Amino acid sequence: MTLLEVANLSVSFGATPAVRGAELTLMPGERVAVVGESGSGKSTLAHAVMGLLPGSGRVTGGTIRLRGEDVVRAPEKRLRQLRGRAVGLVPQDPMTNLNPVTRVGRQVAETLLAHGLAGRREAPGRAVELLAQAGLPEPGRRARQYPHELSGGQRQRVLIAIGLACRPDLLIADEPTSALDVTVQQQILDHLDGLTRELGTALLLITHDLGLAADRADRVVVMSRGAVVETGPARQVLGSPRHEYTRRLVAAAPSLGATVRERTPGPGAAPGAARPPAAAARPPAAAAGPLLAVEHVTKEYRLRGGARFRAVDDVSFTVGHGRTTAFVGESGSGKTTTARMVLGLLEPTGGTVRLDGAPVSGAATARGPARRAARRAMQPVFQDPYASLDPMFTVERLIAEPLTVFGVGDRDERRARVARLLDQVALPADVARRYPNELSGGQRQRVAIARALALEPRLVVCDEPVSALDVLVQDQILRLLRSLQDELGIGYLFISHDLAVVRALAHDVVVMRAGRVVERGPVDAVLGAPSDPYTRQLLAAVPGAGLTHRP
Amino acid sequence: MARHLLHRLWQSALTLVLASIVVFAGIRALPGDPATAMAGEEADPATIQAVRARLGLDQPLPVQYLKFAGRALTGDLGVSTRTGTPVGELIRATLPVTVQLAVYAMAVAVLAGTTAGVLAAVFRGRWPEWAANALSLTALSVPTFWLGILAVLYLSVHLGWFPASGYVSPFDHPVRGLYYLTLPALILGLTHSAVLQRQTRASMTGTLSADFVRTARAKGLGGTAVVFRYGLRNSLIVVVTVVGLQLGGLIGGAVVTERIFTLPGIGKLTLDSVFTRDYPVVQAVVLVITASYIVINLLVDVLYTVIDPRIRVSGRSR
């Protein structure tokens, strides 16, 4: 008998449809991944199954049957019995999904108490057992702690303990690890895998990550714009996709197996970028040394109580003219701190940063006019294009701002320059009059890139520029960055946690861990034959081994 | 945490010292010479000079301030220039009345305000929300003292339900004392309950749409458990903050209510001393009001650490 049967399901938020006629079946013990980009309706589908649609969300058509029982028309009282008991949930963000003012043990015990699976006396003890089962170290002590005292990975284990507490038939995992570092992600998923197999729990995995889906699911359901476009065994769907959208998705996914970037302009360079822009006339500077030289840079923070914390510890690397050095590491590795020191936004505790030999920060000379000159030659692109563009500025004003600050050209010249820059990043000219909130995420990131290029910098510091973007958009932005480098001869310092993205763009790579450089060298050498155990661990944790050998 | 509380204690002490300097300087900046006022307008210069010397007003200002602060620390707040009564005695007589009124009013406000706020958040978009919001908006817009006057006129004078004025200490006659304070407390508590309703509603609405509430519902927890264990518990920090700020303000803000109901509280003392230019009393009263505000806020800070475990550990408010 099927465990879950979703037939012709439609869900709307007010008048906006979110899910249109979705179909999904799940057999007991089966593991199905629902894959899609943001806005594809995958999370809404999961919430509908639990009867937990937020706000104005309503099921407008179709059925959801759990072991034959209609969930859509079930009264709230019945749903309450099913939630937690028949269907467990592991939500996305471990930071926001635990009650901050309640001890975690109690949050696990609550689930048991709500379904009468334990009395008041034995619930705390059972909760500790469940936490242990979910792989939380020192469960007895942790159970008495509050969420903020636990790391992200530990919190996610608490959420898994909650989701599996009543041994449900079905566990819905909604992007369960996307907020975590890749190595933690792997451990948690392995554990979740083992547990659900052991308990015979069916798994509905909601994810944006094709590799993850291929690794963890028997079957894959691909959603796009609220509709299911393709369903089938994981290997088949992702190995030889039939639907056009799935094909694009698979093609766009950066992969560790992808060929190292070509030096000639990529075949898929963004359309507008192929035209010769004015700035392309500038040849790469023929200086002898590297473009950027970071030498023994250290950043220390003083903690409460006088202790010191080294966020960045004796880091050295270079970026060559017209080349890309990728800076790789997990959260807390000191990547962003280093980027800010390179940009002169943070003063290093020790060491120096030189741009074409001129000190940028860390030296007494790196102030006033020297820093101003350095800043002109070096511009940032940040991770979140929603946060990096002032919402009160028009696109034209945004891109022209660096020109205004440096007093380049008059009003008309600046306007013309903005038009050229928009063209260069393949945005239509009428975008100039719009505000950032009228643009999509990818368009905003193009605006941010155009702004970074306005002063014709020699170096662009990209801090996770594509990690906030969906995979198709990510691919477009990476291609754009690549073609701009080929045309303009810019150097990139490219910060990323995603090794596949790094492989697609970088020439050289620096692997960071806890503020220190653990390995560096050409991208082929480091990612192809890593010498450091941490690099190997990082590489092994990247999901999608099943995708790497595609034709 | 101890570190955090010590820091707050230091800040509070600093604010209090600053406040005392401002009060002291402010009083000195006022036109009119207290010595002349005390000796009488027609007194000859020698008498005025003598009074001035007796009051210590002939010394440099910093010296005067230090003497004043030193005496204040030992509880000696000076003598009323009007009646000759020690100021400490006046405050001991009036402060309890105001504190009783403030606590009573706040109890009314917390009960009515949080209940209405929770109802509005839980029944979002339905009639209880509209009713609670309409009530609080009206209460916020109507001048309390006007309502007080009308209440005295109809509830006390016409209907005779409540005494129109007067005060009986609840320590002497518990029932009668509370009875005499009921109408003033209701009137005074009204605005505060409206503010509390709005804050509770806003905070509860936010909490109830938080991710962890959805997770709680996904566990199969029922509505009441979610509302109280999750919603209210997390919104409590806002309620405590607002109550603290209000209570602090109430000691100095009950002036009008005390005047309408002719209650012998510190507000009445303030007004009386202001209109008679009884500067030692004004000075002391302002200091007491300011100090009570600061102390209550310090207590609220301590209370935070009990309510919010995040502060307990990190010693930092978020």
Added chain:
Amino acid sequence: MTTAAAATAAPDGALPGPGRTHGRALRTLVRNPMGVAGGILLLIVVLAGVLAPLLAPGPPTEVHFSTPFQQPATVGFPLGTDDLGRDILSRVLYGTRASLEVGVLSVLLAVVAGVPLGLLAGYWRWLDALVSRLADLMLAFPFLILAVGLAAINGGGLGNAAIALGIANVPAMIRVVRAETLRLAEADFVLAAHAMDAGPLRVLGRHILPNALSAIIVQATLVMPAAVLGEAVLSFLGLGIQPPDPSLGIMLSDAQNYLLRTPWPGVFPGLAIALICLGFNLFGDALRDALDPRTSGSGERS
């Protein structure tokens, strides 16, 4: 954090989102029936205040000893007269005008003093402690005393009431602007401005202040009704506007003495205050809902 952002990101080439922030806020406001009601009420109140000299049947201070205590709907005195035979309608209109003047002046003072201090405290750490202590001090200080002090130095009046009420509202404005500045100073677009070597003046003036404007406007709509009520209280106590100048607070204070004889002189000024405040509160609520990104656009989560 990466994916939290990804969850909100629209796919490239998606339909353009709703219009510019303020345009959208305006549309939200116009669609809110409470906001519209508040707006209309405000319009009436403001017109009544501004046009008081034209609308009033007579001068507000003119006494008619022959016709005291007239009932409303009396010929020549639409709302009746008080103990001195003064026309209540005229006094209410001029009183409304005075209330609005005090309100506007207080808001101006709170904005002019609070916004720069909040910006400074939020932007420069070393100034923060100083400004925050100052705000604490002002909060702890009862504004009544302040009004008394000012009245004692300058003599009472509309200006003093406005100054006292404005100062009383400065600390809240400082806190709001400081919090906004702290939040915005961490924003990536401000980092980007630093990276292009923009100076503090440019960062504060072009980036932080415009983005903090919503919060400032919302706070101002809270100050306005508080100041109107505060003026009534001060004048009622004899610490604000001085007789014979008309003030709603003074009218209430006068009416209290003969309320048992006739309630009308006490009813209309009270109603006027309530309507002014209701207008500002309704409009302010709607404005806050429209301007606050956290409350607008709810139910768009997927």
